[in-house]
Amino acid sequence: MAAEREIDLDPDSEIAQALKSRNTSNPLVVTLDGVRYRMVREVRDPFEGYDVNETMEALRSLRGIMSDEAAEELRAAIRFDRDNERRDAERADE
Numbered sequence: 001m002a003a004e005r006e007i008d009l010d011p012d013s014e015i016a017q018a019l020k021s022r023n024t025s026n027p028l029v030v031t032l033d034g035v036r037y038r039m040v041r042e043v044r045d046p047f048e049g050y051d052v053n054e055t056m057e058a059l060r061s062l063r064g065i066m067s068d069e070a071a072e073e074l075r076a077a078i079r080f081d082r083d084n085e086r087r088d089a090e091r092a093d094e
Helices: 014-020 052-061 068-093
Strands: 028-032 035-039
Touching: 014 028
Parallel strands: none
Antiparallel strands: 028 035
């Protein structure tokens, strides 16, 4: 298999403008000599550069910032949302 090749486009070109107007779920289809090619935006790894230790330290620094009552209200809201999402997913499967 040939190595991946990258081609820089002129940002004002028709193809570049068409790519800019697309979202990640709608590919751009180009045709060359009757052959169709699908062009899609590359999705980057959302955890690229993620530092677990830095995140944990940031979370630790927030400890105690919320009252026990407010924390319980937040947990209750999260449980409520999860239950509703689960129920909606089960209904969709029926």
